[in-house]
Amino acid sequence: MVSPSEVGSTESQAARYAVECRTAYTISIRLFLAGDEPEALWTVEVDSRSPWLVGNSKGGIRRSRSPLSLFLSGDSFDPREAPELFEYWNLQKMALSPCMNGVGFVGPRQLDLCWSRDLSLFGFCRSKAGRSSRETKNRPMGMRIQAVAANQRLDFKDPEWKKLYQEEFDKRFNLPHLNDILDVKPRPTTFALQSRGHLDDGNGVPMERRNDYVNHDDRTLLKVIKYSSPTSAGAECIDPDCSWVEQWVHRAGPRKEIYFDPEDVKAGIVTCGGLCPGLNDVIRQIVFTLEIYGVKKIVGIPFGYRGFFDEGLPEIPLSRQVVQNINLAGGSLLGVSRGGANVSDIVDNIQARGIDMLFVLGGNGTHAGANAIHNECRKRKMKVSVVCVPKTIDNDILLMDKTFGFDTAVEEAQRAINSAYIEAHSAYHGIGLVKLMGRSSGFIAMHASLSSGQIDICLIPEVPFKLHGPYGVLRHLEHLIQSKGSAVICVAEGAGQDLLEKSNATDASGNAVLGDIGVHIQQKIKKHFKDIGVHADVKYIDPTYMIRAIRANASDAILCTVLGQNAVHGAFAGFSGITTGICNTHYVYLPIPEVIATPRLVDPNSRMWHRCLTSTGQPDFC
Numbered sequence: 289m290v291s292p293s294e295v296g297s298t299e300s301q302a303a304r305y306a307v308e309c310r311t312a313y314t315i316s317i318r319l320f321l322a323g324d325e326p327e328a329l330w331t332v333e334v335d336s337r338s339p340w341l342v343g344n345s346k347g348g349i350r351r352s353r354s355p356l357s358l359f360l361s362g363d364s365f366d367p368r369e370a371p372e373l374f375e376y377w378n379l380q381k382m383a384l385s386p387c388m389n390g391v392g393f394v395g396p397r398q399l400d401l402c403w404s405r406d407l408s409l410f411g412f413c414r415s416k417a418g419r420s421s422r423e424t425k426n427r428p429m430g431m432r433i434q435a436v437a438a439n440q441r442l443d444f445k446d447p448e449w450k451k452l453y454q455e456e457f458d459k460r461f462n463l464p465h466l467n468d469i470l471d472v473k474p475r476p477t478t479f480a481l482q483s484r485g486h487l488d489d490g491n492g493v494p495m496e497r498r499n500d501y502v503n504h505d506d507r508t509l510l511k512v513i514k515y516s517s518p519t520s521a522g523a524e525c526i527d528p529d530c531s532w533v534e535q536w537v538h539r540a541g542p543r544k545e546i547y548f549d550p551e552d553v554k555a556g557i558v559t560c561g562g563l564c565p566g567l568n569d570v571i572r573q574i575v576f577t578l579e580i581y582g583v584k585k586i587v588g589i590p591f592g593y594r595g596f597f598d599e600g601l602p603e604i605p606l607s608r609q610v611v612q613n614i615n616l617a618g619g620s621l622l623g624v625s626r627g628g629a630n631v632s633d634i635v636d637n638i639q640a641r642g643i644d645m646l647f648v649l650g651g652n653g654t655h656a657g658a659n660a661i662h663n664e665c666r667k668r669k670m671k672v673s674v675v676c677v678p679k680t681i682d683n684d685i686l687l688m689d690k691t692f693g694f695d696t697a698v699e700e701a702q703r704a705i706n707s708a709y710i711e712a713h714s715a716y717h718g719i720g721l722v723k724l725m726g727r728s729s730g731f732i733a734m735h736a737s738l739s740s741g742q743i744d745i746c747l748i749p750e751v752p753f754k755l756h757g758p759y760g761v762l763r764h765l766e767h768l769i770q771s772k773g774s775a776v777i778c779v780a781e782g783a784g785q786d787l788l789e790k791s792n793a794t795d796a797s798g799n800a801v802l803g804d805i806g807v808h809i810q811q812k813i814k815k816h817f818k819d820i821g822v823h824a825d826v827k828y829i830d831p832t833y834m835i836r837a838i839r840a841n842a843s844d845a846i847l848c849t850v851l852g853q854n855a856v857h858g859a860f861a862g863f864s865g866i867t868t869g870i871c872n873t874h875y876v877y878l879p880i881p882e883v884i885a886t887p888r889l890v891d892p893n894s895r896m897w898h899r900c901l902t903s904t905g906q907p908d909f910c
């Protein structure tokens with residue numbers, strides 16, 4: 289058995305961390321090494337914006353994208369023999385398992401236990417338990433406890449805890465409204481599609497109006513799976529028993545009452561960040577819908593937030609006529625940009641232009657900016673509605689089924705994969721390598737691998753891998769060349785960054801400039817096969833910008849249409865600081881902070897990633 293000191297962060301170390309990361313709430317872990325009494329109490333403060341911490345056998349804690357992890361060291365420790373070792377308090381059930389080929393773990397939502405990117409960070413034990421294969425016998429075996437911080441005020445023994453949880457959830461997902469700070473009187477909506485047709489019954493008598501409005505109290509369920517146990521694949525639990533707790537969010541759509549007089553409204557649209565298929569579709573629908581409400585002053589802000597402070601960039605007047613055909617091309621009619629967002633200057637400019645509704649299309653950075661604009665407008669008691677539409681091919685926005693552009697990106701990525709496959713398949717010992725976008729999330733790579741069915745190795749940022757060694761990618765490639773004669777690899781741009789030289793460079797928005805993992809892998813493959821004296825014909829394809837610049841496919845075009853319309857309905861309903869999305873196939877409004885708390889990541893313990901592994905047949909590369 290290990291002793292607490294071996295696992296041990298002390299409370300003082302934890303407290304030191306807490307100061308560093310500006311804490312929001314506390315989580316505690318009790319380690320039960322024997323008997324009923326906890327032998328180690330580990331309390332850590334969690335930064336609400338990044339609730340994942342990593343602990344190690346030497347006692348440090350570090351902020352990380354991965355869940356709280358604690359690794360045990362010691363030659364004699366077999367994690368599988370001590371599943372009862374840990375219990376939790378105020379935490380979601382912890383996961384405890386040895387590393388088993390990346391699949392078949394027990395416990396909820398563990399990440400791959402072989403995260404050995406930094407061995408001084410991750411402790412490990414050289415366990416004899418583990419793999420059946422001879423080769424793997426002496427590999428480092430990590431044991432991970434994972435915990436998702438819960439509200440420390442919740443006591444799951446309290447019969448009322450669910451009610452308390454739901455009350456808090458409702459508060460978190462409450463939509464900020466202009467009337468929170470102003471006294472705006474609602475008026476009947478001007479959005480009535482029926483009035484555009486013949487409303488009489490044929491005898492000149494007006495027909496009764498259908499009620500096509502969304503009731504303010506309509507809600508849609510955020511989570512629809514009831515996990516019977518925390519050990520169910522991909523389980524996301526609130527309490528130790530993984531009880532069913534309904535989590536409702538606000539339904540999107542037109543309301544019967546509105547908070548603006550369309551005649552007086554000046555609406556602005558701005559597109560920020562990188563390009564994304566569907567931007568023009570959303571702009572177009574926002575304009576169409578605004579006009580149906582009766583808005584006459586609609587302008588585009590050129591080149592992202594830059595358009596608010598660069599005086600040489602005049603606003604672009606928009607109307608149905610101007611935007612009629614813009615969906616036929618990719619890109620953004622308004623242009624995009626990164627960086628340069630001074631919130632106070634932007635709000636000064638909004639005030640100077642007399643903008644009442646601002647529609648902001650962008651990714652997580654843009655949303656953070658939009659939320660800051662919304663807060664500044666509130667502070668100044670301005671009657672301005674700020675409504676976002678999430679734009680990212682990376683699909684890295686929380687809570688949503690998908691963001692617009694993602695589907696198109698996956699479809700286009702398949703074309704590149706198909707070319708790589710044909711090249712590889714037609715060459716003697718051909719190896720095709722395709723790099724796809726995905727700064728921190730591997731959704732495009734995972735979905736393109738799944739949809740093409742032609743990928744042998746899919747590498748994503750969420751799952752670390754090694755190139756060299758008996759479990760590395762290169763050894764597996766040798767095996768593929770030997771067994772099938774060719775291979776195709778798909779790598780997300782953010783994958784394997786630990787293998788590259790680090791630079792502290794950032795782009796104008798402060799996003800880290802990534803090393804080129806595609807080129808790196810290409811070089812390593814070539815060198816490796818040369819070194820072992822085996823012929824390999826490597827073809828590298830980087831279709832990243834081609835994928836991002838195309839027009840939306842049919843499925844994204846529909847999504848864009850609905851999101852654009854809902855953005856306008858949300859603004860007229862008086863909401864501000866919100867974004868629009870699709871959750872479980874239903875359209876919703878969400879408060880901005882809830883969707884950008886962290887980037888949405890592929891969960892390596894999700895069914896989808898396991899399906900991807902099943903499809904590629906790749907082993908663990910750690």
Ligand SMILES: Nc1ncnc2c1ncn2[C@@H]1O[C@H](COP(=O)(O)OP(=O)(O)OP(=O)(O)O)[C@@H](O)[C@H]1O
Nearest residue numbers: 561562626627628629650651652653654656657797
């Ligand atoms: N925390 C923040 N507060 C205010 N503005 C921000 C913040 N983060 C980013 N921005 C601004 O938002 C705009 C877009 O940000 P960014 O370049 O990160 O793209 P993004 O919206 O995340 O989209 P993409 O998915 O293409 O990266 C930039 O003008 C940037 O300055």
Ligand SMILES: O=P(O)(O)OC[C@H]1O[C@](O)(CO)[C@@H](O)[C@@H]1O
Nearest residue numbers: 562563680681682725726727795
């Ligand atoms: O070259 P740019 O415009 O900075 O965009 C690159 C980034 O944009 C994204 O597509 C997100 O929009 C990322 O996947 C990628 O890292």
Ligand SMILES: [Mg+2]
Nearest residue numbers: 561651652653
């Ligand atoms: Mg971003």
